[in-house]
Amino acid sequence: MAEIKRISDPAEVQAIARQWKKEGLSIGIVPTMGYLHDGHRSLIHRACAENDRVIVSDFVNPIQFGPTEDLDKYPRDIEADTKLCSEEGVDIIFNPAPEDMYGAEGSFLTSVAVDKITKVLCGKTRPTHFQGVCTVVNKLFNISKADRGYFGQKDAQQLAVIRKMVKDLNIDIEIIGCPIIREEDGLAKSSRNKYLSAEERQAALVLSRSLRNARKALEEGERDADKLREAITAEIKTEPLSDIDYVSVVDAETLEDVSGKIQRSILVALAVKIGNTRLIDNFSFEL
Ligand code: PAF
Numbered sequence: 001m002a003e004i005k006r007i008s009d010p011a012e013v014q015a016i017a018r019q020w021k022k023e024g025l026s027i028g029i030v031p032t033m034g035y036l037h038d039g040h041r042s043l044i045h046r047a048c049a050e051n052d053r054v055i056v057s058d059f060v061n062p063i064q065f066g067p068t069e070d071l072d073k074y075p076r077d078i079e080a081d082t083k084l085c086s087e088e089g090v091d092i093i094f095n096p097a098p099e100d101m102y103g104a105e106g107s108f109l110t111s112v113a114v115d116k117i118t119k120v121l122c123g124k125t126r127p128t129h130f131q132g133v134c135t136v137v138n139k140l141f142n143i144s145k146a147d148r149g150y151f152g153q154k155d156a157q158q159l160a161v162i163r164k165m166v167k168d169l170n171i172d173i174e175i176i177g178c179p180i181i182r183e184e185d186g187l188a189k190s191s192r193n194k195y196l197s198a199e200e201r202q203a204a205l206v207l208s209r210s211l212r213n214a215r216k217a218l219e220e221g222e223r224d225a226d227k228l229r230e231a232i233t234a235e236i237k238t239e240p241l242s243d244i245d246y247v248s249v250v251d252a253e254t255l256e257d258v259s260g261k262i263q264r265s266i267l268v269a270l271a272v273k274i275g276n277t278r279l280i281d282n283f284s285f286e287l
Helices: 010-022 038-050 078-088 098-102 129-144 156-168 191-195 198-203 205-219 225-237
Strands: 005-007 027-032 053-058 092-094 148-152 174-178 242-251 266-274 277-285
Touching: 005 010, 010 027, 010 053, 010 092, 010 129, 027 038, 027 129, 038 053, 038 078, 038 148, 038 174, 053 078, 053 129, 078 092, 092 129, 129 148, 129 156, 148 156, 156 174, 156 266, 191 277, 198 205, 205 225, 205 266, 205 277, 225 242, 225 266
Parallel strands: 005 092, 027 053, 027 148, 053 092, 148 174
Antiparallel strands: 242 266, 266 277
């Protein structure tokens, strides 16, 4: 197996990708912000199994953070990330600096915005977030020339937004959504879990527990979206360290709120602050 290359220059990655395409090789991209955990590993593993060449981007994208968000605090460990990618057989870990992606301050003038589905759920409190995500993901698709892009179902709204962007802009890439990877006790794996104190880590289990109970209720025949939402909310409120951003039952595709009788496939999604750390989790239920 060839040794992994760590590259920061977008043009260099693009030139290699161009050559791979000429040789008829398929390319997978796994966009990440680094600090890789087993959730990322599962995406990378699948990308390596399904493509001739794999690029993992490792870039804390400043334009998807709001002014009060944790950009500077965001955890980074490029050596550990390179090791993980190398173990999985990744060809390139693309680790640009912000100026490699956006040039000198004030010189980057383009952005990609998806309307409507970016204004609900996380978009309500993070109004510029998805524009930053769509812009960087577009750049990553163009740089990598990938045939397939791998994204986690844990960021269900992000996955829906990217699928919509790809469809609306006829981007020639297949988007693969991969299941949520959890700790043994149920907490969804996330780079942000690192911020939790021992007490908060315990309190954070209320997210997955409340979703598990909601799924059980659905499986047992509950079809009232409002009752479901109320039950999840009530359960989360029993945890004193929690502060709910949203608990939503939405149409799985349009992300529009569902109330009353559930008649189509839904996404049950929540965002809850535990102490200062905002965590998200979700599940989909098909009808
Ligand atoms: O999900 C993430 O880590 C980021 O939003 C992404 C897709 C890598 C874009 O920066």
